[in-house]
Amino acid sequence: MHALDHPTAEQLQQQLARMRAAFTAQPDPTLATRLAQLRALRDGLRRHQDLLCDAMSTDFGGRSTTESKLADVLGLVLEIDHAVHRLRRWMKPQRRRTELLFRINKAWVEYQPKGVVGVIAPWNFPCYLSIGPLITAIAAGNRAMIKMSEFTPATTQAVRRLLAEVFDESEVCVVDGPVPVAQAFSALPFDHLVFTGSTAVGREVMRAAADNLVPVTLELGGKSPAIVSRTASLQDAAAKLAHGKSFNAGQICIAPDYALVPAEQMQAFVEHVQQAFGAMHPQGAAHDEDYTCIVSARHAERLHALLADAADQGAQVIACGDLRPGRRIPLHIVLNVKPSMRIAREELFGPILPVLPYESFDEVLAHLHEAPRPLAMYYFGHDRDESTRLRRHTHAGGMTINDWGWHVFQNDLPFGGIGPSGMGSYHGLEGFQALSHAKPVFQERRLFPVRLFHPPYGGWVQRLSLALYLGRPPRPAATPLHPLASSSHHDHA
Secondary structure, rough: OEEEEEEOHHHHHHHHHHHHHHHHOOOOOOOHHHHHHHHHHHHHHHHHHHHHHHHHHHHHOOOOOOHHHHHHHHHHHHHHHHHHHHHHHHHOOOOOOOOHHHOEEEEEEEEOOOOOEEOOOOOOOOOHHHHHHHHHHHOOOOEEEEOOOOOOHHHHHHHHHHHHHOOOOOOOEEEOOHHHHHHHHHHHHOEEEEEEEOOOHHHHHHHHHHHHHHOEEEEEOHHHHHHHHEOOOOOHHHHHHHHHHHHHOOOOOOOOEEEEEEEEHHHHHHHHHHHHHHHHOOHHHHOOOOOOOOOOOHHHHHHHHHHHHHHHOEEEEOOOOOOOOEHHHHHOOEOOOOOOHHHHHHOOOOOOEEEEEOOOHHHHHHHHHHHOOOOOEEEEEOOOHHHHHHHOOOOOOEEEOOOOOOHHHHHEEEEEEOOOHHEOOEEEHHHHHHHHHHHHEEOOOOOOOOOOOOOOOHHHHHOOOHHHHHHOOOOOOOOOOOOHHHHHHHHHH
């Protein structure tokens, strides 16, 4: 498994050329080869799980080991298990029906590896969002170059050690380096590029990929809403949203960004959120090793600035615990939110929960229609009409009902965004198909009389076929001369 530290654009191009040459020599890995690679990767994850978790904790300055194992290790093992059990079916050519005129012939679609896939991973789940797309790429028969985040150097080294035990340098390459390396990486002529990150950077990645007409899968973000119905258990909804905003300290693209709550239940909801957060972290977030740090001082300063901006504009900011020096920031609830506040416009990506009141469900729908389409949407309640209207009349990349985020853990479901929250999907069958070329094949039987459709035209088979599908064309109606036109003509004469 090849590793490139701070490579130049030329070195990246050379590595891609070597991997493409290796793919050309072996363009269609067998089912047995792909299964062996996936199983070896799964075994490696199990062996390296503690090393990976220690590395992520080092990069974050303190990250919950249990959360790291749940999201960055268990999530990958489940994804591999899903692919291993279904890969034979995914790879099998799919029979398709021919048109009636060609009925005795054969048609099918076969899924062909694309070649070399580029993966640009973010810092917030550095294993899951680098190795996850790799799993899909390997299942589809591809090779992969992975650009890790410059903010997770220890994890980058741990991932390299793991992958070096499974793949050689012609199969997987891990790239490290700052923003200029990422820019050069996104400009490479990959056969497909998977990017996970912010919407702003996603635009730049897509713009760079467009120069080489590289197809892209963009998993971005946005302000994912949580709608609390009057039919919901307020305590249950509050506990699950407190978990969603504190898991990885809210540094997750599918975290509930804000909550819409019935106006008369606002105070009770806030109290339930405070109690739930306190129950999960009884010794206080600042001293709890199961509560993850904000990844960097710069990101922590941004979160403090968001809260200060809201407070300066009249918001009520409620801290669910003591705010002490360091990067373990407790959950903050924000009330009296105004559209001019930064927390109302920017993706928060941290333990901040704005709570907005509503009077009617139509008001909720109007708010969602005015907002950009988010990566996820959450509904808490048991009103079938409300749930149906949300599912059918609004758009989001994915949805969980009566909880947050767990739709992403279901590997038989696609995962992706829509509009500003992303493009394309991966996970499961949809991921396999996204990183494969669906090649249509039509096979004509030897004695099929296709020449009956060749010139000269006008034969009885051609006439019958056209009449059967198109019918007899109507005769054009006679168009009478306009009286004024007729009068003008005679006057001129």
